Amino acid sequence: MRSVLRETGYTTAESGIDPDQCEIQIRFNRQSANISQGVDGLKGVLGAGDQGLMFGYATDETPERMPAPILYAHRLVRRLANLRKSGSVPWLRPDAKSQVTFFYRDGLPTSVNRVVISTQHEDSITNDELIETVERQVIDHVIPPELRSADYCAFINPTGRFVTGGPNGDTGLTGRKIIVDTYGGAAPHGGGAFSGKDPSKVDRSAAYMARFLAKTVVDRGWASRALVQVAYAIGVADPVSFAVETFGTERNSRRNVRGELLREFDLRPRQSLKPSILRDRSTIPLRHTATLGEQI
Numbered sequence: 001m002r003s004v005l006r007e008t009g010y011t012t013a014e015s016g017i018d019p020d021q022c023e024i025q026i027r028f029n030r031q032s033a034n035i036s037q038g039v040d041g042l043k044g045v046l047g048a049g050d051q052g053l054m055f056g057y058a059t060d061e062t063p064e065r066m067p068a069p070i071l072y073a074h075r076l077v078r079r080l081a082n083l084r085k086s087g088s089v090p091w092l093r094p095d096a097k098s099q100v101t102f103f104y105r106d107g108l109p110t111s112v113n114r115v116v117i118s119t120q121h122e123d124s125i126t127n128d129e130l131i132e133t134v135e136r137q138v139i140d141h142v143i144p145p146e147l148r149s150a151d152y153c154a155f156i157n158p159t160g161r162f163v164t165g166g167p168n169g170d171t172g173l174t175g176r177k178i179i180v181d182t183y184g185g186a187a188p189h190g191g192g193a194f195s196g197k198d199p200s201k202v203d204r205s206a207a208y209m210a211r212f213l214a215k216t217v218v219d220r221g222w223a224s225r226a227l228v229q230v231a232y233a234i235g236v237a238d239p240v241s242f243a244v245e246t247f248g249t250e251r252n253s254r255r256n257v258r259g260e261l262l263r264e265f266d267l268r269p270r271q272s273l274k275p276s277i278l279r280d281r282s283t284i285p286l287r288h289t290a291t292l293g294e295q296i
Contacts, residue, residue: 009084009094016095016120016166048202048232048269050192053241056210056228057187058218061109065215068109070184072100075142080119083137093120095165097177103149107225107249111149115139117156120165131156182207187227202232205269206239213261217246222257224249230267237268 005011005019012018058065076098084092101114117138121130134156178193179185192203210228217226223246231241244258 010166014122015093016164016168048200048206048234048236050201050203051232051234052190052192052203053229053231054190054192054202054207054210055182055188056207056212056214056230057183057226058211058214059186059225060218065218067183067186069100069102070180070182070186072102072112072142073098073180073184076100076115076117076138079138079141080117080134089133089137091122091125093122093165095120095162095169097180100143107247112143112147112152113149114152115143115154116158117154118159118162119157120162120169121157123163127157127160188229200269202230202269206230206232206267209265209267213244213265217244217257217261221251222246222255223251226257228261232269239267242267 001024002019002022005017005022009015010017010019013021057067059067061068062071064071077096080092080096080098081094083089084094096117096119098118099114099116100112102109103111103113117134119130119134135154139154139156176193176195178189178191181194182189190203190207192201192207194204194207197204210230214226214228217223217228225247227245227247229241229243229245230239233240242258242262244261246257250257
């Protein structure tokens with residue numbers, strides 16, 4: 001745990017938490033017997049760990065099959081992290097977040113209109129130095145000039161100072177920033193957080209499986225966009241609902257996309273956690289199953 005804190009960037013009390021001095025408590029208990037009797041099941045059948053509905057989304061607007069706004073937001077914070085970890089910008093601290101607004105035309109992203117970056121920093125750095133460095137070494141590295149709209153604008157630490165961050169600035173983890181865990185608002189979110197959930201909790205595993213199915217639809221060229229929704233009842237293995245929306249982008253209107261996915265994939269929780277037997281999405285055999293979190 002202490003090594004994870006250090007790797008994350010929390011190395012001193014000033015950074016947000018001191019890994020050598022902080023108290024670490026590990027407390028856990030068995031799952032409620034009322035829940036486990038349905039989840040653990042019999043004869044190898046794993047029931048859903050909770051009721052709920054989950055969504056998976058994919059689009060061909062980027063090679064990663066992710067919406068452009070969330071993809072570029074991820075790239076910005078990844079660039080921040082790389083600069084901090086490499087020591088290139090030593091005054092950066094680990095707490096940071098970003099937001100990117102795109103203009104769309106005919107369903108495709110055409111230009112970036114707004115960029116928002118808030119990053120924690122050492123107290124010795126002035127606002128002007130921070131803004132200039134983030135603009136030059138982060139934004140310019142990720143958002144090229146030709147991708148920016150005529151009225152493009154960037155907001156860098158819009159409140160001014162961001163010295164206090166991490167656990168000292170805002171406590172809690174599970175359930176925070178759930179939109180950044182998925183598609184940045186481009187698709188519905190099922191409402192359940194992924195953090196802290198074991199794979200029997202379909203909030204997590206079924207959301208991964210739904211993403212895998214949506215990505216399969218796009219990778220195979222069946223549609224340009226796909227939204228997969230699946231719902232479960234606690235303790236029941238088979239989903240109670242399964243729907244596919246392709247937003248009118250299907251390449252073959254006679255193909256029953258929902259029916260083909262149901263025939264090919266087993267949506268019971270245990271099956272969705274089995275190792276993949278092929279990496280090539282274009283040659284997925286019948287009853288193929290996805291590894292938890294694989295290529296999400």
